[in-house]
Amino acid sequence: MQKAIIERAKQLLADGTVTRVIGWKKGDFAYDSTPAVFNSAEELDKDFIFDDFTASNVSKYLIKESQKEGKVLVFLKPCDTYSFNQLVKEHRINRENVYIVGIECYGKLDIEKIRAKGISGIQSVTNNDGTLTIETLYGTETMPAYEVMAERCLSCKSKKYVAYDELIGDDGEVMDSNRFDMVAQLEAMSSEERYNFWREQLSKCIRCNACRNVCPACSCERCVFDNDNSGIANKAPADSFEENMFHIIRAFHVAGRCTDCGECSRVCPQSIPLHLLNRKFIKDINELYGEYQAGADTDSRAPLTNYTQGDCEPSVVHERGVE
Amino acid sequence: MLKIAIEKIDELFALVAQNQALYIPSDNKDGAAEYTRWSEGVKYSNALNTLRSAKDFFFPQTEDLVDFKMSGKNIEIIDIRKETEDFVIFGVRACDAKSFFILDNVYLSEPVDSYYKNRREHATVITMACSKPSETCFCSAFGIDATQPGGDVECASDGTSFFFEAKTEKGKAFIDSVSSLLSDGDTAELDNAKAKTKEILAKLPLAELSTESFGADKLTELFNSDKWAGLSESCLACGTCTFVCPTCQCYDIKDFDTGHGIKRYRCWDSCMYSDFTKMAHGNPRLTQLERFRQRFMHKLVYYPANYDGVFGCVGCGRCLAKCPISMNIVKVMKALEVK
Amino acid sequence: MQVNENKDFEPVIVAFCCNWCSYAGADLSGTNRLNYPANVKIIRVPCSCRVNPMFILRAFQKGADGVILCGCHPGDCHYTSGNYYARRRMTLLFSMLDFLGIERDRTRVEWVSAAEGAKFAATMNEFVESVKKLGPNRRLEDLRCRKQ
Numbered sequence: 001m002q003k004a005i006i007e008r009a010k011q012l013l014a015d016g017t018v019t020r021v022i023g024w025k026k027g028d029f030a031y032d033s034t035p036a037v038f039n040s041a042e043e044l045d046k047d048f049i050f051d052d053f054t055a056s057n058v059s060k061y062l063i064k065e066s067q068k069e070g071k072v073l074v075f076l077k078p079c080d081t082y083s084f085n086q087l088v089k090e091h092r093i094n095r096e097n098v099y100i101v102g103i104e105c106y107g108k109l110d111i112e113k114i115r116a117k118g119i120s121g122i123q124s125v126t127n128n129d130g131t132l133t134i135e136t137l138y139g140t141e142t143m144p145a146y147e148v149m150a151e152r153c154l155s156c157k158s159k160k161y162v163a164y165d166e167l168i169g170d171d172g173e174v175m176d177s178n179r180f181d182m183v184a185q186l187e188a189m190s191s192e193e194r195y196n197f198w199r200e201q202l203s204k205c206i207r208c209n210a211c212r213n214v215c216p217a218c219s220c221e222r223c224v225f226d227n228d229n230s231g232i233a234n235k236a237p238a239d240s241f242e243e244n245m246f247h248i249i250r251a252f253h254v255a256g257r258c259t260d261c262g263e264c265s266r267v268c269p270q271s272i273p274l275h276l277l278n279r280k281f282i283k284d285i286n287e288l289y290g291e292y293q294a295g296a297d298t299d300s301r302a303p304l305t306n307y308t309q310g311d312c313e314p315s316v317v318h319e320r321g322v323e
Numbered sequence: 324m325l326k327i328a329i330e331k332i333d334e335l336f337a338l339v340a341q342n343q344a345l346y347i348p349s350d351n352k353d354g355a356a357e358y359t360r361w362s363e364g365v366k367y368s369n370a371l372n373t374l375r376s377a378k379d380f381f382f383p384q385t386e387d388l389v390d391f392k393m394s395g396k397n398i399e400i401i402d403i404r405k406e407t408e409d410f411v412i413f414g415v416r417a418c419d420a421k422s423f424f425i426l427d428n429v430y431l432s433e434p435v436d437s438y439y440k441n442r443r444e445h446a447t448v449i450t451m452a453c454s455k456p457s458e459t460c461f462c463s464a465f466g467i468d469a470t471q472p473g474g475d476v477e478c479a480s481d482g483t484s485f486f487f488e489a490k491t492e493k494g495k496a497f498i499d500s501v502s503s504l505l506s507d508g509d510t511a512e513l514d515n516a517k518a519k520t521k522e523i524l525a526k527l528p529l530a531e532l533s534t535e536s537f538g539a540d541k542l543t544e545l546f547n548s549d550k551w552a553g554l555s556e557s558c559l560a561c562g563t564c565t566f567v568c569p570t571c572q573c574y575d576i577k578d579f580d581t582g583h584g585i586k587r588y589r590c591w592d593s594c595m596y597s598d599f600t601k602m603a604h605g606n607p608r609l610t611q612l613e614r615f616r617q618r619f620m621h622k623l624v625y626y627p628a629n630y631d632g633v634f635g636c637v638g639c640g641r642c643l644a645k646c647p648i649s650m651n652i653v654k655v656m657k658a659l660e661v662k
Numbered sequence: 663m664q665v666n667e668n669k670d671f672e673p674v675i676v677a678f679c680c681n682w683c684s685y686a687g688a689d690l691s692g693t694n695r696l697n698y699p700a701n702v703k704i705i706r707v708p709c710s711c712r713v714n715p716m717f718i719l720r721a722f723q724k725g726a727d728g729v730i731l732c733g734c735h736p737g738d739c740h741y742t743s744g745n746y747y748a749r750r751r752m753t754l755l756f757s758m759l760d761f762l763g764i765e766r767d768r769t770r771v772e773w774v775s776a777a778e779g780a781k782f783a784a785t786m787n788e789f790v791e792s793v794k795k796l797g798p799n800r801r802l803e804d805l806r807c808r809k810q
Contacts, residue, residue, distance in 0.1 A: 028528060028657075029458055032649035035557045056648055061557070115644075116354040120371060120457045123528070137523055138455065186761065195763025195801055206375070206384060208593075210561035210647050224716075226598055232716055233598075235575055236590030238385040241804035245719050248758055252715050255754055267647035269563050270374070271353045280761050284754055304754070307746035309736065314753040314771040317760050581807045582724050 001104070002050040004168055005075060008101060009048070010041045012073050018099050019070030022061055024054040030125040031111045035061055037072075050075070052127055055108040055150060057263050059083040059093075060216040066094040074098055077105040078172060079156070081163045082259035082295030083216035088163070089298040090257070092219050102161040104169035107146075107153035112271065114148045117141075152262025152275065155179035162296055179260065180283045182276055187320075202243040204270040207236050211264035211274050217254035217294075224249075251277035256285060256303040259295035288312055325498065326484040326508035335504050336361045336413075342500070343447075344410040346380070348373050358412065367414065371457050372639060376569030377419040380412055381442045382426060384566070384591050388438070388576070391585040404437065407445040411497070414451040417472035418462045418639035422569035423448065425637065428630045429572050447497050449487075450474035454520050459640030461529035461653060467637060469524060470517045481512040529638075529653060536661045539628030546620060550658045555615035557648050562593030564642040564651065565618070570635050573599070594618045619655045673727035673793040675702045677786065678717065680710045682740040683775045684732030690779030698786035709733070710771075711744030715755045718769065723804040728768045728793035732782070735773040745773070764802050767792045 009021045021044065025036035031053040038044050057080045065072045076084060081102065087093040114122070114134065121137030127145055134141045146154075157179055159172025186194055212218045212225075224230045225246065237243045251258075251274075260282060264274040285292050285303045289311070292303050327335055339345045340361050348368045349359040356370035358377065390401040423443075430439035450472035453460075462469055471477065475494035479486050486508060489495040498505070524530065537545070565571045575592040578585050592599055594617040600607060608614045626635030636652055643651045679685040685706045691698065703726075707713055710733025721729045731752060733745040752771045760766045770789055774782045 027649050028643075028653060032643070034649045034654070036553075037556060111644075120455055121523070121527075122458050137458070137526060183761075191760070191763050191765065193763070194761060198762045206566045208561050208563040208566045209596075210559065210563045213559040213561040214647050222597075226596070228598065228601075232720065235577065235592065235596075236385045238579070238588060238590060239804045239806055241723050241802065244762065244802060245716075245723070248719065248755075248762070249716055252755060252758065263647075267561075267563070269567055269645040271355070277758070277761075280758060281754060284757050288753065289750070304747070304750055307743065307750055309746070311736075311746065311749055312753060314749060314756050314769075316753060317756045317766055320757075579806060581804075583807075583809055586806055 001168075002048070005050050005101070005103060006044050006048050008168060009038070009044055009073060009075075012099065012101075013041060013044075017071065018073035020065075021048075021073045021075075022058050022065060023048050023075055024050060024056065024058075030122060031109075037061075037065065050103070052109040052125070052145070053111065055110075055266060057083055057214075057216060057261050059087060060214070060219065062093045062098055063087065063219055066097040068097070071097050071099050073101065075101050075103050076161070076164070077103060078159050078161050079105070079152075079259070079261050081161045082158070082293070083261050084295070085163045085298050086257055086259055086295035087216060087219065089295075090219070100164045100166075102164035102167040102169075102171075105153075105159070107149045107156065109145065109148050110150040110266075113150075117143070117148070150262070150266060151273075152260075152265065155181075157260060157293075163298075180279060182273070183279045183283050186276070186280075198244075199240065201272050202247055203237075203240065204272055205237050205243045205247070206270060207234075207243075207246065208269060210267040210269065212250055214263045214267045215254060215258075216261065216263070217257045217259070218250070224253075247274065247277060251281060254278065255281040256292070256305075257294050258282065259293070288316065324486045324488055324508055324510050324513070325502070325505040326486045327505055328484050329480065329482075331504065332367060332485060335501055336365075336367075337363070338501055338504060339411055339413075339497075342409075344408065345413060346410065347413045361413075371453065371455060371460075372416055372418070372641065374567075376422065376567065376639065376641065377412060377415050378422055378426060378569045378572075380410075380446060381423065381439055382430070382572065382574075382591075385588055386438060386590075387586055387588045389587045391587070393584070404441070407441050409445045409447070411447045411449060413449045414478075415448055415472065415474060416451060416453055416639070417467050417469045418460075418637040419569050420448060420450045420472045420474045421462075421465070421467050421637045422639070425570045425626070425630075425633065425635055426572055428633070447476070447493050448474040449476040449478055449494075449497070452477070452479035452517065452520070454480060454482075454516060456520070456524055456527060457640060458528050459643040460524075460527055460638060461532050461640065462638035463524055463527075463530060464532040464534055465634050465636060465638050470520050479513055479517065481510075481516045483512070484508055486510065486513050532638075532653060532656060533660070534623070534634060534656075536659060537623040537627070537634070537656070538632060539624060542620075542624050542628070545624055545659060546616070548659055551612050551616045554650065554655055554658055555612045558595070558611055558615050558650055559647055560595050560597070560611050560614065561647065562591075562595050563645050563647060565593035565595060566591060567641040567645050569639055569641070570622070570637060575599075594621070619652060622652065623656070671794060671797060673701055673790060673796075673798070674725050675699075675728045675730065675786070675790055675793060676721040676726040677702050677704045678707050678710070678713045678729070678731045679704050679774075680712075680733040680740075680745075681706055681708050683734035683738065683773075684710075684782065686776035687732070687774040687778050687782040690776065691783040692779075694779045696779060696783035698783040699790045701790050702786050709739065709741055709744040710748040711739075711741070713748060713752075715751065718755065719802070722768075722799055722802040723807060725807055725809075727796070727799045728770075728789060730770045730772060730785070730789050732772050732774045732785075735775055738775065759802070765796050767796055768799060768802075 024033035026049040345361040348356040356368040430436040453469035622635035
C-alpha cells in the first residue's frame with residue numbers, strides 16, 4: 001500500500017498535476033508519524049509512511065495549504081473525505097487547489113491500547129493478516145490486531161469516499177455501524193448515573209485544547225474560548241463548571257457539522273471519550289430532524305441552520321429517556 | 324541497606340498515612356497511572372510513569388492567589404495563603420525528581436514564589452529507580468541516571484523487596500518514622516537488577532541523543548535556523564506537550580468575578596497558545612512558527628543560559644507519547660543537530 | 663455554609679425574554695397586576711434566537727437555579743424565523759444538559775406573546791415552583807460563585 005501511494009505521488013509530481021504532497025512522515029518509533037508536506041520525490045522516498053498507525057486526519061491542514069499557489073495532493077481515508085467535504089461546504093478549503101487520492105483503510109491501531117496492555121519498550125510492530133507481532137526490549141508479544149484497534153475504527157461509519165479525484169483500491173459502502181450504542185447506554189442510565197459518569201470523565205480534562213485544535217470542524221480563526229473580550233475565555237479548568245462549559249460548548253459549536261471522524265478522542269491525552277458528546281448531538285439530530293450526515297455532501301443545509309415549522313418543542317427532552 | 328518486602332508495602336503506606344497525606348502512583352480505570360492519595364485499597368502501580376507529571380504537587384494547574392472584596396470605593400485585599408500540611412510523594416521517577424530542581428531554579432530564586440515554596444518545603448519526595456524504561460525515555464541525554472533517582476529518600480526494587488536509602492535530613496526523618504517495618508537487607512540482587520536496567524538504558528532507541536548542539540552559546544544560529552518552518556508546520560497549537568511536561572513552568576494570572584468578589588488565580592499557560600504573553604500592543608509571537616520555536620528554544624537554549632547550562636528538559640518522554648501529531652523535542656533536536 | 667435545602671429555599675430564575683413578544687407579555691402581566699415571584703430576573707434580548715447556549719450556561723455559573731427562555735410563538739417571530747432556530751438550538755442544548763446529568767426541570771422554553779400577560783405570570787409561577795422542588799443548582803454550579 002505504502003509503495004503504491006508513493007509511486008502515485010511521484011507520478012503526479014512528475015507530470016505537474018500537483019506541486020506538493022500532504023502525507024505522513026516517518027517518526028523515531030514504529031508508531032509515531034507526523035503529518036507533513038513533501039515537495040519532491042526524494043523526500044517521499046526518504047520519509048513518507050503509510051501504515052497501521054498513520055491515523056491523523058490531514059484534511060484540516062488543507063485550510064492553509066489550499067490557499068497557497070499550486071495544487072496540493074492529499075491522501076484521504078474514507079472518513080477523512082467527510083471532513084474534507086464539510087470544510088469545502090464551509091468555504092474553508094479551495095477545492096480547485098486540491099487533488100485527492102482516496103486510500104483504502106482497514107482501521108487504524110491505537111498505540112495507547114497497546115500500552116494499556118502493559119507493553120513497553122516497543123521496537124517494531126508488524127501486522128500479518130490481522131495478527132500483530134510486537135518486538136519490545138523485554139520480549140516479543142503477539143495479539144490479534146482488532147484488540148488494539150482504535151475505538152473509532154471499531155465503529156466505522158463508512159468505507160465510502162464522498163470526495164476524490166481518484167482512488168487506490170475500490171470505493172466502499174456506508175456501513176451499518178454501532179456507533180451510537182454507548183450513547184444509548186448512557187441515555188438509559190439515571191440522571192445521577194450520567195452525572196457521575198461525566199464528572200469522572202470531564203474532571204480529567206487538563207484543557208490542553210488538543211480536541212479543539214485537531215478538530216476539522218473547529219476551524220474558527222479565533223476561538224471564543226481564546227478571546228479575552230468574550231468574557232468566557234477560560235484557560236484552565238479552574239472549576240468543574242468550566243470543564244462542563246468548555247466541553248458542552250465545544251460540542252455544540254460543531255453540532256450538525258461534526259462528521260464523527262473521532263479525532264477528538266484519539267488525541268485526548270487524558271482518554272476522555274469526547275466523541276460521545278458529538279455523537280449525542282448527531283443521534284439527537286437524526287432522531288428529531290431526520291437522518292443527517294455532515295460532510296456527506298457539499299450543498300445541503302446543516303440542521304442548525306435549518307428548521308421546519310413542525311419541529312418538536314424543547315420540552316421533548318422531558319418525554320425521552322430516563323429521568 | 325534497609326528494605327521491606329514488596330507484598331508488605333501497604334503496611335508501610337498505612338503507617339505513613341497515619342500522620343501525613345501520602346500520594347502514590349496508582350492505576351486508574353483506563354489503566355494509566357496517576358498520583359492518588361493513599362487510603363486502604365489504593366494499590367501501588369509499577370507503571371513506568373504517571374500520566375500527569377509530579378509537578379502538579381508543587382505547581383498545580385490552577386491556584387488561587389488572592390481575593391478582593393469591593394465595598395464602595397474601598398478594596399479589601401484578602402491573603403488566602405495557608406501553611407500547607409506535610410505530605411509524602413512516593414514513587415517519583417528520576418526524570419520527575421530532576422524536574423523539581425528545574426522548577427526550583429525558577430520559583431525559589433529571588434523573588435521567591437511563596438506559594439510554590441510553601442508546598443515544596445512540606446513535601447517529602449520518595450523516588451523510585453526505574454527497572455523497565457520505555458522506548459520514549461531519553462533522560463540519559465540530560466545526565467540523569469534512572470537507577471539513581473535522588474529525592475529525599477531513594478527507593479529501588481530488586482523484584483522482591485523495596486530498598487530505601489535516605490538522601491537528605493528529611494529523608495532520614497522519614498526512614499526513622501517507618502524503621503519498625505524495615506529490616507537490613509543484602510543488596511546483591513538489587514545491584515544485579517540495577518546493572519540490568521543500565522544495560523537496557525544503553526539499548527534504548529534514543530540512547531544516542533546528544534545535547535552537544537544546544538546550549539546558551541548556540542542562541543543565534545539555532546534561533547535563525549531554517550528548520551523551524553518545516554518542524555512547526557504540522558503543529559496544532561494545542562498545549563498537550565506543555566501540560567504533560569514536568570518542567571514547563573509558565574503561567575498566566577487572571578481575575579475571576581464571582582459576583583460577590585474577585586478571585587485572582589493563576590493557571591498553567593502554554594507558549595503554543597496565541598494569547599501567550601499577550602500585551603497591550605498584541606502578541607509578540609505572531610505565528611505558530613515563533614511559538615513553536617519558543618518552546619524548544621526555552622528548553623534547549625534560554626533555560627541553560629539562565630541556569631548554568633542546565634537544560635530545561637528531563638527526557639521523561641510524556642510529550643513523545645501524547646502529542647497528537649507526534650512532533651516533539653527529540654525530533655526537533657535531531658533536526659537541528661549539527662553533526 | 664450549606665444552603666438550606668428545605669422550604670425556605672428561594673431559587674434564582676433567569677428569564678431571557680424576546681423584546682417583541684415575551685418582554686411585552688411580562689409588561690402586560692405587570693400592568694394587569696398579576697403576581698409572579700420576585701425570584702425571576704428578566705433579561706431582555708432582541709429575539710429568542712439571540713440567546714447563545716453560552717448565555718444559559720453562564721446564567722447557571724453566576725448563580726441561577728433555573729433558566730427559562732421566552733419568545734414569540736412559532737410563526738410570529740418579529741424577524742420571521744428567529745424562534746425556529748432558537749427552538750432547534752435549545753432542544754439540542756437541553757438534551758445535552760440532560761445527557762450530562764443536569765436536572766431537566768432547570769431549563770425550559772415557553773412561547774409567550776405580547777397579549778399573554780396571564781400566561782407569562784402562570785408560567786413563571788409554575789417554573790419557580792418546579793425549580794424550588796429541585797433545590798439549589800449543584801450540578802452546573804461554579805463553586806467560586808457560591809455565596810459564602
